[in-house]
Amino acid sequence: MKTSGEAAAERLRQFIERVERLDEEIRGLTDDRKDVLAEAKANGFDARTIKTIIRLRQLDDNARQEAEAILETYKAALGIE
Amino acid sequence: MKTSGEAAAERLRQFIERVERLDEEIRGLTDDRKDVLAEAKANGFDARTIKTIIRLRQLDDNARQEAEAILETYKAALGIE
Amino acid sequence: MKTSGEAAAERLRQFIERVERLDEEIRGLTDDRKDVLAEAKANGFDARTIKTIIRLRQLDDNARQEAEAILETYKAALGIE
Amino acid sequence: MKTSGEAAAERLRQFIERVERLDEEIRGLTDDRKDVLAEAKANGFDARTIKTIIRLRQLDDNARQEAEAILETYKAALGIE
Structure with missing residues:
Protein backbone atom coordinates (compact mmCIF):
# COMPACT_ATOMS: atom_id res chain seq x y z
CA MET A 1 0.00 0.00 0.00
CA LYS A 2 1.26 3.44 -0.86
CA THR A 3 2.25 5.88 1.84
CA SER A 4 0.38 9.22 1.76
CA GLY A 5 3.57 10.81 0.42
CA GLU A 6 3.71 8.35 -2.47
CA ALA A 7 0.04 8.85 -3.18
CA ALA A 8 0.51 12.62 -3.26
CA ALA A 9 3.55 12.23 -5.53
CA GLU A 10 1.46 10.05 -7.87
CA ARG A 11 -1.36 12.57 -8.02
CA LEU A 12 1.14 15.38 -8.64
CA ARG A 13 2.69 13.37 -11.47
CA GLN A 14 -0.75 12.82 -13.03
CA PHE A 15 -1.58 16.52 -12.95
CA ILE A 16 1.80 17.37 -14.50
CA GLU A 17 1.45 14.75 -17.24
CA ARG A 18 -2.10 15.94 -18.07
CA VAL A 19 -0.82 19.52 -18.49
CA GLU A 20 2.15 18.28 -20.54
CA ARG A 21 -0.16 16.37 -22.91
CA LEU A 22 -2.34 19.47 -23.35
CA ASP A 23 0.77 21.59 -23.98
CA GLU A 24 1.88 19.15 -26.64
CA GLU A 25 -1.53 19.25 -28.37
CA ILE A 26 -1.55 23.07 -28.22
CA ARG A 27 1.96 23.19 -29.75
CA GLY A 28 0.80 20.85 -32.53
CA LEU A 29 -2.27 22.95 -33.35
CA ALA A 67 -15.41 50.49 -34.18
CA GLU A 68 -14.85 51.26 -37.88
CA ALA A 69 -16.90 54.47 -37.63
CA ILE A 70 -14.85 55.68 -34.63
CA LEU A 71 -11.64 54.81 -36.47
CA GLU A 72 -12.72 56.80 -39.56
CA THR A 73 -13.65 59.76 -37.33
CA TYR A 74 -10.28 59.71 -35.58
CA LYS A 75 -8.41 59.30 -38.89
CA ALA A 76 -10.21 62.33 -40.32
CA ALA A 77 -9.53 64.35 -37.16
CA LEU A 78 -5.83 63.58 -37.49
CA GLY A 79 -5.67 64.06 -41.24
CA ILE A 80 -4.96 60.40 -41.96
CA GLU A 81 -6.35 59.66 -45.43
CA MET B 1 -18.76 28.18 -63.49
CA LYS B 2 -17.13 30.43 -60.94
CA THR B 3 -15.27 33.53 -62.00
CA SER B 4 -11.63 33.70 -60.90
CA GLY B 5 -12.68 36.30 -58.34
CA GLU B 6 -15.29 33.97 -56.88
CA ALA B 7 -12.79 31.10 -56.85
CA ALA B 8 -10.25 33.26 -55.04
CA ALA B 9 -12.91 34.38 -52.55
CA GLU B 10 -13.80 30.72 -51.94
CA ARG B 11 -10.20 29.75 -51.33
CA LEU B 12 -9.75 32.74 -49.00
CA ARG B 13 -12.86 31.70 -47.07
CA GLN B 14 -11.50 28.14 -46.72
CA PHE B 15 -8.16 29.35 -45.37
CA ILE B 16 -9.92 31.63 -42.90
CA GLU B 17 -12.30 28.91 -41.71
CA ARG B 18 -9.41 26.44 -41.27
CA VAL B 19 -7.56 28.97 -39.06
CA GLU B 20 -10.78 29.72 -37.15
CA ARG B 21 -11.33 26.00 -36.43
CA LEU B 22 -7.74 25.68 -35.19
CA ASP B 23 -8.19 28.79 -33.02
CA GLU B 24 -11.30 27.28 -31.50
CA GLU B 25 -9.51 23.99 -30.72
CA ILE B 26 -6.57 25.91 -29.18
CA ARG B 27 -8.96 27.96 -27.02
CA GLY B 28 -10.64 24.73 -25.87
CA LEU B 29 -7.34 23.08 -24.93
CA ALA B 67 21.39 26.15 -14.99
CA GLU B 68 20.79 25.33 -11.32
CA ALA B 69 24.53 25.43 -10.55
CA ILE B 70 24.87 28.88 -12.19
CA LEU B 71 21.82 30.10 -10.25
CA GLU B 72 23.29 28.90 -6.94
CA THR B 73 26.61 30.60 -7.78
CA TYR B 74 24.91 33.90 -8.58
CA LYS B 75 22.71 33.67 -5.48
CA ALA B 76 25.77 33.15 -3.29
CA ALA B 77 27.60 36.02 -5.00
CA LEU B 78 24.66 38.32 -4.24
CA GLY B 79 24.09 37.04 -0.72
CA ILE B 80 20.73 35.47 -1.53
CA GLU B 81 20.22 32.53 0.84
CA MET C 1 42.40 43.99 -2.62
CA LYS C 2 39.44 42.06 -3.90
CA THR C 3 39.81 38.45 -4.95
CA SER C 4 38.77 37.68 -8.54
CA GLY C 5 35.63 36.05 -7.16
CA GLU C 6 34.70 39.19 -5.27
CA ALA C 7 35.44 41.31 -8.33
CA ALA C 8 33.22 39.09 -10.46
CA ALA C 9 30.48 39.22 -7.84
CA GLU C 10 30.72 43.03 -7.83
CA ARG C 11 30.46 43.23 -11.60
CA LEU C 12 27.50 40.83 -11.57
CA ARG C 13 25.77 43.00 -8.95
CA GLN C 14 26.33 46.11 -11.09
CA PHE C 15 24.82 44.49 -14.17
CA ILE C 16 21.82 43.30 -12.15
CA GLU C 17 21.27 46.70 -10.56
CA ARG C 18 21.50 48.46 -13.94
CA VAL C 19 18.80 46.13 -15.35
CA GLU C 20 16.68 46.62 -12.21
CA ARG C 21 16.86 50.42 -12.57
CA LEU C 22 15.82 50.17 -16.23
CA ASP C 23 12.97 47.82 -15.29
CA GLU C 24 11.77 50.32 -12.72
CA GLU C 25 11.83 53.17 -15.27
CA ILE C 26 9.97 51.03 -17.81
CA ARG C 27 7.32 50.14 -15.19
CA GLY C 28 6.93 53.83 -14.38
CA LEU C 29 6.49 54.83 -18.03
CA ALA C 67 -3.11 47.31 -46.13
CA GLU C 68 -6.50 49.04 -46.02
CA ALA C 69 -7.16 48.22 -49.69
CA ILE C 70 -6.39 44.52 -49.13
CA LEU C 71 -8.63 44.52 -46.04
CA GLU C 72 -11.52 46.05 -48.00
CA THR C 73 -11.03 43.46 -50.77
CA TYR C 74 -11.08 40.57 -48.30
CA LYS C 75 -14.09 42.02 -46.47
CA ALA C 76 -16.01 42.27 -49.75
CA ALA C 77 -14.97 38.74 -50.73
CA LEU C 78 -16.34 37.44 -47.43
CA GLY C 79 -19.47 39.58 -47.43
CA ILE C 80 -18.40 41.67 -44.45
CA GLU C 81 -20.00 45.09 -44.82
CA MET D 1 -12.09 80.48 -32.39
CA LYS D 2 -12.01 76.72 -32.79
CA THR D 3 -15.20 74.77 -33.40
CA SER D 4 -15.95 72.05 -30.84
CA GLY D 5 -14.95 69.48 -33.49
CA GLU D 6 -11.57 71.14 -33.96
CA ALA D 7 -11.09 71.38 -30.19
CA ALA D 8 -11.88 67.68 -29.81
CA ALA D 9 -9.51 66.82 -32.66
CA GLU D 10 -6.78 68.85 -30.95
CA ARG D 11 -7.29 67.12 -27.62
CA LEU D 12 -7.28 63.72 -29.37
CA ARG D 13 -4.01 64.62 -31.09
CA GLN D 14 -2.47 65.62 -27.75
CA PHE D 15 -3.44 62.33 -26.10
CA ILE D 16 -2.04 60.37 -29.06
CA GLU D 17 1.21 62.31 -29.11
CA ARG D 18 1.66 61.86 -25.31
CA VAL D 19 1.25 58.08 -25.71
CA GLU D 20 3.61 58.07 -28.71
CA ARG D 21 6.29 59.91 -26.71
CA LEU D 22 5.93 57.41 -23.85
CA ASP D 23 6.13 54.52 -26.34
CA GLU D 24 9.33 55.96 -27.74
CA GLU D 25 10.87 56.29 -24.27
CA ILE D 26 9.85 52.72 -23.40
CA ARG D 27 11.39 51.44 -26.64
CA GLY D 28 14.60 53.30 -25.82
CA LEU D 29 14.82 51.86 -22.31
CA ALA D 67 8.74 28.72 -3.29
CA GLU D 68 12.16 27.03 -3.37
CA ALA D 69 11.12 24.54 -0.68
CA ILE D 70 7.98 23.58 -2.64
CA LEU D 71 10.05 23.22 -5.81
CA GLU D 72 12.54 20.91 -4.08
CA THR D 73 9.64 18.82 -2.69
CA TYR D 74 8.04 18.46 -6.12
CA LYS D 75 11.41 17.68 -7.76
CA ALA D 76 12.03 14.91 -5.22
CA ALA D 77 8.51 13.55 -5.67
CA LEU D 78 9.10 13.34 -9.43
CA GLY D 79 12.63 12.00 -9.18
CA ILE D 80 14.23 15.13 -10.62
CA GLU D 81 17.73 15.40 -9.14
Whole structure:
Protein backbone atom coordinates (compact mmCIF):
# COMPACT_ATOMS: atom_id res chain seq x y z
CA MET A 1 0.00 0.00 0.00
CA LYS A 2 1.26 3.44 -0.86
CA THR A 3 2.25 5.88 1.84
CA SER A 4 0.38 9.22 1.76
CA GLY A 5 3.57 10.81 0.42
CA GLU A 6 3.71 8.35 -2.47
CA ALA A 7 0.04 8.85 -3.18
CA ALA A 8 0.51 12.62 -3.26
CA ALA A 9 3.55 12.23 -5.53
CA GLU A 10 1.46 10.05 -7.87
CA ARG A 11 -1.36 12.57 -8.02
CA LEU A 12 1.14 15.38 -8.64
CA ARG A 13 2.69 13.37 -11.47
CA GLN A 14 -0.75 12.82 -13.03
CA PHE A 15 -1.58 16.52 -12.95
CA ILE A 16 1.80 17.37 -14.50
CA GLU A 17 1.45 14.75 -17.24
CA ARG A 18 -2.10 15.94 -18.07
CA VAL A 19 -0.82 19.52 -18.49
CA GLU A 20 2.15 18.28 -20.54
CA ARG A 21 -0.16 16.37 -22.91
CA LEU A 22 -2.34 19.47 -23.35
CA ASP A 23 0.77 21.59 -23.98
CA GLU A 24 1.88 19.15 -26.64
CA GLU A 25 -1.53 19.25 -28.37
CA ILE A 26 -1.55 23.07 -28.22
CA ARG A 27 1.96 23.19 -29.75
CA GLY A 28 0.80 20.85 -32.53
CA LEU A 29 -2.27 22.95 -33.35
CA THR A 30 -0.21 26.16 -33.19
CA ASP A 31 2.19 24.65 -35.72
CA ASP A 32 -0.78 23.63 -37.89
CA ARG A 33 -2.03 27.24 -37.72
CA LYS A 34 1.36 28.51 -38.91
CA ASP A 35 1.26 25.96 -41.76
CA VAL A 36 -2.21 27.09 -42.90
CA LEU A 37 -1.13 30.76 -42.91
CA ALA A 38 2.06 29.82 -44.80
CA GLU A 39 -0.07 27.86 -47.31
CA ALA A 40 -2.39 30.89 -47.71
CA LYS A 41 0.66 33.11 -48.27
CA ALA A 42 2.00 30.67 -50.86
CA ASN A 43 -1.37 31.00 -52.59
CA GLY A 44 -0.97 34.76 -52.79
CA PHE A 45 -3.04 35.77 -49.74
CA ASP A 46 -1.87 38.23 -47.09
CA ALA A 47 -1.49 36.50 -43.71
CA ARG A 48 -1.70 39.70 -41.65
CA THR A 49 -4.96 40.72 -43.31
CA ILE A 50 -6.34 37.20 -42.79
CA LYS A 51 -5.65 37.63 -39.05
CA THR A 52 -7.40 41.03 -39.09
CA ILE A 53 -10.42 39.48 -40.84
CA ILE A 54 -10.54 36.70 -38.23
CA ARG A 55 -10.55 39.33 -35.44
CA LEU A 56 -13.32 41.25 -37.24
CA ARG A 57 -15.43 38.07 -37.69
CA GLN A 58 -15.36 37.60 -33.91
CA LEU A 59 -17.20 40.89 -33.46
CA ASP A 60 -20.94 41.19 -34.11
CA ASP A 61 -21.78 43.52 -37.03
CA ASN A 62 -22.83 46.44 -34.83
CA ALA A 63 -19.69 46.36 -32.69
CA ARG A 64 -17.51 46.07 -35.78
CA GLN A 65 -19.27 48.88 -37.68
CA GLU A 66 -19.15 51.11 -34.61
CA ALA A 67 -15.41 50.49 -34.18
CA GLU A 68 -14.85 51.26 -37.88
CA ALA A 69 -16.90 54.47 -37.63
CA ILE A 70 -14.85 55.68 -34.63
CA LEU A 71 -11.64 54.81 -36.47
CA GLU A 72 -12.72 56.80 -39.56
CA THR A 73 -13.65 59.76 -37.33
CA TYR A 74 -10.28 59.71 -35.58
CA LYS A 75 -8.41 59.30 -38.89
CA ALA A 76 -10.21 62.33 -40.32
CA ALA A 77 -9.53 64.35 -37.16
CA LEU A 78 -5.83 63.58 -37.49
CA GLY A 79 -5.67 64.06 -41.24
CA ILE A 80 -4.96 60.40 -41.96
CA GLU A 81 -6.35 59.66 -45.43
CA MET B 1 -18.76 28.18 -63.49
CA LYS B 2 -17.13 30.43 -60.94
CA THR B 3 -15.27 33.53 -62.00
CA SER B 4 -11.63 33.70 -60.90
CA GLY B 5 -12.68 36.30 -58.34
CA GLU B 6 -15.29 33.97 -56.88
CA ALA B 7 -12.79 31.10 -56.85
CA ALA B 8 -10.25 33.26 -55.04
CA ALA B 9 -12.91 34.38 -52.55
CA GLU B 10 -13.80 30.72 -51.94
CA ARG B 11 -10.20 29.75 -51.33
CA LEU B 12 -9.75 32.74 -49.00
CA ARG B 13 -12.86 31.70 -47.07
CA GLN B 14 -11.50 28.14 -46.72
CA PHE B 15 -8.16 29.35 -45.37
CA ILE B 16 -9.92 31.63 -42.90
CA GLU B 17 -12.30 28.91 -41.71
CA ARG B 18 -9.41 26.44 -41.27
CA VAL B 19 -7.56 28.97 -39.06
CA GLU B 20 -10.78 29.72 -37.15
CA ARG B 21 -11.33 26.00 -36.43
CA LEU B 22 -7.74 25.68 -35.19
CA ASP B 23 -8.19 28.79 -33.02
CA GLU B 24 -11.30 27.28 -31.50
CA GLU B 25 -9.51 23.99 -30.72
CA ILE B 26 -6.57 25.91 -29.18
CA ARG B 27 -8.96 27.96 -27.02
CA GLY B 28 -10.64 24.73 -25.87
CA LEU B 29 -7.34 23.08 -24.93
CA THR B 30 -6.15 26.28 -23.21
CA ASP B 31 -9.32 26.27 -21.11
CA ASP B 32 -8.75 22.56 -20.33
CA ARG B 33 -5.22 23.46 -19.19
CA LYS B 34 -6.59 26.11 -16.84
CA ASP B 35 -9.10 23.57 -15.51
CA VAL B 36 -6.38 21.00 -14.78
CA LEU B 37 -4.26 23.60 -12.92
CA ALA B 38 -7.35 24.74 -10.98
CA GLU B 39 -8.09 21.09 -10.09
CA ALA B 40 -4.46 20.63 -8.97
CA LYS B 41 -4.77 23.77 -6.83
CA ALA B 42 -8.04 22.49 -5.33
CA ASN B 43 -6.10 19.32 -4.43
CA GLY B 44 -3.53 21.38 -2.51
CA PHE B 45 -0.83 21.61 -5.18
CA ASP B 46 0.91 24.87 -6.18
CA ALA B 47 0.12 25.77 -9.80
CA ARG B 48 3.13 28.06 -10.25
CA THR B 49 5.54 25.36 -9.08
CA ILE B 50 3.84 22.83 -11.37
CA LYS B 51 4.58 25.20 -14.29
CA THR B 52 8.21 25.51 -13.14
CA ILE B 53 8.49 21.70 -12.96
CA ILE B 54 7.05 21.40 -16.48
CA ARG B 55 9.67 23.87 -17.77
CA LEU B 56 12.43 21.92 -15.97
CA ARG B 57 11.21 18.58 -17.43
CA GLN B 58 11.66 20.05 -20.92
CA LEU B 59 15.39 20.46 -20.26
CA ASP B 60 17.75 17.50 -20.40
CA ASP B 61 19.37 16.70 -17.02
CA ASN B 62 22.73 18.27 -17.85
CA ALA B 63 21.23 21.55 -19.06
CA ARG B 64 18.98 21.72 -16.02
CA GLN B 65 21.75 20.90 -13.52
CA GLU B 66 24.07 23.43 -15.18
CA ALA B 67 21.39 26.15 -14.99
CA GLU B 68 20.79 25.33 -11.32
CA ALA B 69 24.53 25.43 -10.55
CA ILE B 70 24.87 28.88 -12.19
CA LEU B 71 21.82 30.10 -10.25
CA GLU B 72 23.29 28.90 -6.94
CA THR B 73 26.61 30.60 -7.78
CA TYR B 74 24.91 33.90 -8.58
CA LYS B 75 22.71 33.67 -5.48
CA ALA B 76 25.77 33.15 -3.29
CA ALA B 77 27.60 36.02 -5.00
CA LEU B 78 24.66 38.32 -4.24
CA GLY B 79 24.09 37.04 -0.72
CA ILE B 80 20.73 35.47 -1.53
CA GLU B 81 20.22 32.53 0.84
CA MET C 1 42.40 43.99 -2.62
CA LYS C 2 39.44 42.06 -3.90
CA THR C 3 39.81 38.45 -4.95
CA SER C 4 38.77 37.68 -8.54
CA GLY C 5 35.63 36.05 -7.16
CA GLU C 6 34.70 39.19 -5.27
CA ALA C 7 35.44 41.31 -8.33
CA ALA C 8 33.22 39.09 -10.46
CA ALA C 9 30.48 39.22 -7.84
CA GLU C 10 30.72 43.03 -7.83
CA ARG C 11 30.46 43.23 -11.60
CA LEU C 12 27.50 40.83 -11.57
CA ARG C 13 25.77 43.00 -8.95
CA GLN C 14 26.33 46.11 -11.09
CA PHE C 15 24.82 44.49 -14.17
CA ILE C 16 21.82 43.30 -12.15
CA GLU C 17 21.27 46.70 -10.56
CA ARG C 18 21.50 48.46 -13.94
CA VAL C 19 18.80 46.13 -15.35
CA GLU C 20 16.68 46.62 -12.21
CA ARG C 21 16.86 50.42 -12.57
CA LEU C 22 15.82 50.17 -16.23
CA ASP C 23 12.97 47.82 -15.29
CA GLU C 24 11.77 50.32 -12.72
CA GLU C 25 11.83 53.17 -15.27
CA ILE C 26 9.97 51.03 -17.81
CA ARG C 27 7.32 50.14 -15.19
CA GLY C 28 6.93 53.83 -14.38
CA LEU C 29 6.49 54.83 -18.03
CA THR C 30 4.10 51.92 -18.62
CA ASP C 31 1.98 53.15 -15.71
CA ASP C 32 2.11 56.68 -17.16
CA ARG C 33 0.88 55.25 -20.49
CA LYS C 34 -2.07 53.60 -18.74
CA ASP C 35 -2.82 56.91 -16.99
CA VAL C 36 -2.85 58.85 -20.28
CA LEU C 37 -5.21 56.31 -21.90
CA ALA C 38 -7.44 56.40 -18.80
CA GLU C 39 -7.46 60.22 -18.99
CA ALA C 40 -8.36 60.04 -22.70
CA LYS C 41 -11.18 57.64 -21.88
CA ALA C 42 -12.42 59.96 -19.12
CA ASN C 43 -12.50 62.68 -21.78
CA GLY C 44 -14.76 60.55 -23.96
CA PHE C 45 -12.16 59.09 -26.31
CA ASP C 46 -11.92 55.38 -27.20
CA ALA C 47 -8.64 53.90 -25.93
CA ARG C 48 -8.67 50.91 -28.30
CA THR C 49 -9.10 53.15 -31.35
CA ILE C 50 -6.32 55.43 -30.07
CA LYS C 51 -4.02 52.37 -30.02
CA THR C 52 -5.12 51.47 -33.57
CA ILE C 53 -4.39 55.04 -34.73
CA ILE C 54 -0.93 54.87 -33.11
CA ARG C 55 -0.21 51.63 -34.99
CA LEU C 56 -1.42 53.21 -38.25
CA ARG C 57 0.76 56.32 -37.71
CA GLN C 58 3.81 54.05 -37.54
CA LEU C 59 3.17 52.94 -41.12
CA ASP C 60 4.07 55.15 -44.08
CA ASP C 61 1.02 56.27 -46.12
CA ASN C 62 1.56 53.79 -48.96
CA ALA C 63 1.92 50.78 -46.66
CA ARG C 64 -1.15 51.83 -44.70
CA GLN C 65 -3.30 52.50 -47.76
CA GLU C 66 -2.20 49.19 -49.33
CA ALA C 67 -3.11 47.31 -46.13
CA GLU C 68 -6.50 49.04 -46.02
CA ALA C 69 -7.16 48.22 -49.69
CA ILE C 70 -6.39 44.52 -49.13
CA LEU C 71 -8.63 44.52 -46.04
CA GLU C 72 -11.52 46.05 -48.00
CA THR C 73 -11.03 43.46 -50.77
CA TYR C 74 -11.08 40.57 -48.30
CA LYS C 75 -14.09 42.02 -46.47
CA ALA C 76 -16.01 42.27 -49.75
CA ALA C 77 -14.97 38.74 -50.73
CA LEU C 78 -16.34 37.44 -47.43
CA GLY C 79 -19.47 39.58 -47.43
CA ILE C 80 -18.40 41.67 -44.45
CA GLU C 81 -20.00 45.09 -44.82
CA MET D 1 -12.09 80.48 -32.39
CA LYS D 2 -12.01 76.72 -32.79
CA THR D 3 -15.20 74.77 -33.40
CA SER D 4 -15.95 72.05 -30.84
CA GLY D 5 -14.95 69.48 -33.49
CA GLU D 6 -11.57 71.14 -33.96
CA ALA D 7 -11.09 71.38 -30.19
CA ALA D 8 -11.88 67.68 -29.81
CA ALA D 9 -9.51 66.82 -32.66
CA GLU D 10 -6.78 68.85 -30.95
CA ARG D 11 -7.29 67.12 -27.62
CA LEU D 12 -7.28 63.72 -29.37
CA ARG D 13 -4.01 64.62 -31.09
CA GLN D 14 -2.47 65.62 -27.75
CA PHE D 15 -3.44 62.33 -26.10
CA ILE D 16 -2.04 60.37 -29.06
CA GLU D 17 1.21 62.31 -29.11
CA ARG D 18 1.66 61.86 -25.31
CA VAL D 19 1.25 58.08 -25.71
CA GLU D 20 3.61 58.07 -28.71
CA ARG D 21 6.29 59.91 -26.71
CA LEU D 22 5.93 57.41 -23.85
CA ASP D 23 6.13 54.52 -26.34
CA GLU D 24 9.33 55.96 -27.74
CA GLU D 25 10.87 56.29 -24.27
CA ILE D 26 9.85 52.72 -23.40
CA ARG D 27 11.39 51.44 -26.64
CA GLY D 28 14.60 53.30 -25.82
CA LEU D 29 14.82 51.86 -22.31
CA THR D 30 13.96 48.36 -23.60
CA ASP D 31 16.85 48.64 -26.07
CA ASP D 32 19.11 49.84 -23.23
CA ARG D 33 18.05 46.76 -21.22
CA LYS D 34 19.01 44.48 -24.11
CA ASP D 35 22.37 46.29 -24.36
CA VAL D 36 23.12 45.78 -20.65
CA LEU D 37 22.28 42.06 -20.88
CA ALA D 38 24.42 41.75 -24.02
CA GLU D 39 27.27 43.52 -22.19
CA ALA D 40 26.88 41.14 -19.23
CA LYS D 41 26.97 38.18 -21.63
CA ALA D 42 30.11 39.58 -23.27
CA ASN D 43 31.62 39.68 -19.79
CA GLY D 44 30.92 35.98 -19.32
CA PHE D 45 27.67 36.21 -17.34
CA ASP D 46 24.52 34.21 -18.15
CA ALA D 47 21.67 36.52 -19.17
CA ARG D 48 18.90 34.01 -18.42
CA THR D 49 20.17 33.45 -14.88
CA ILE D 50 20.48 37.22 -14.38
CA LYS D 51 16.77 37.50 -15.24
CA THR D 52 15.95 34.68 -12.80
CA ILE D 53 17.94 36.45 -10.07
CA ILE D 54 16.08 39.71 -10.79
CA ARG D 55 12.75 37.87 -10.41
CA LEU D 56 13.95 36.28 -7.15
CA ARG D 57 15.09 39.68 -5.78
CA GLN D 58 11.54 40.98 -6.25
CA LEU D 59 10.27 38.38 -3.75
CA ASP D 60 10.74 38.86 -0.01
CA ASP D 61 13.00 36.19 1.58
CA ASN D 62 10.16 34.16 3.08
CA ALA D 63 8.18 33.98 -0.16
CA ARG D 64 11.29 33.03 -2.10
CA GLN D 65 12.43 30.37 0.39
CA GLU D 66 8.90 28.91 0.53
CA ALA D 67 8.74 28.72 -3.29
CA GLU D 68 12.16 27.03 -3.37
CA ALA D 69 11.12 24.54 -0.68
CA ILE D 70 7.98 23.58 -2.64
CA LEU D 71 10.05 23.22 -5.81
CA GLU D 72 12.54 20.91 -4.08
CA THR D 73 9.64 18.82 -2.69
CA TYR D 74 8.04 18.46 -6.12
CA LYS D 75 11.41 17.68 -7.76
CA ALA D 76 12.03 14.91 -5.22
CA ALA D 77 8.51 13.55 -5.67
CA LEU D 78 9.10 13.34 -9.43
CA GLY D 79 12.63 12.00 -9.18
CA ILE D 80 14.23 15.13 -10.62
CA GLU D 81 17.73 15.40 -9.14
